[in-house]
Amino acid sequence: MKIRFNENKDVVETIQKGLKARGGYCPCRREMTEDNKCMCKEFREQIKDPDFEGYCHCMLYYKEK
Numbered sequence: 001m002k003i004r005f006n007e008n009k010d011v012v013e014t015i016q017k018g019l020k021a022r023g024g025y026c027p028c029r030r031e032m033t034e035d036n037k038c039m040c041k042e043f044r045e046q047i048k049d050p051d052f053e054g055y056c057h058c059m060l061y062y063k064e065k
Contacts (some may be wrong), residue, residue, distance in 0.1 A: 002064040003047065006055065015060040028058040 005012050018027025023028045025032045026040050035041040043056035046063060 001050075004062050005038075006059050006062060011059055015058050018058075019060075026058055061065065 006015075015027060020024070020040050021027070024037050026036045026038055029036040029040070029044065039047075039061065040057060043061060043063075046052045046054070046056070050065075053063055057063050
């Protein structure tokens with residue numbers, strides 16, 4: 001298993017700017033809760049799933065099998 005950034009540098013830059021502006025909370029979500037703090041709860045749970053391969057909700061990270 002490997003977690004990496006999206007290969008699209010523009011996406012990474014945009015999301016990282018949004019994270020900085022929102023104090024580490026996902027810029028793709030309205031609520032500023034601990035579940036939406038990057039790496040969000042949704043993606044942490046997907047990481048635990050051995051069958052999951054794909055991007056997090058905001059497409060910043062990619063989990064490879």
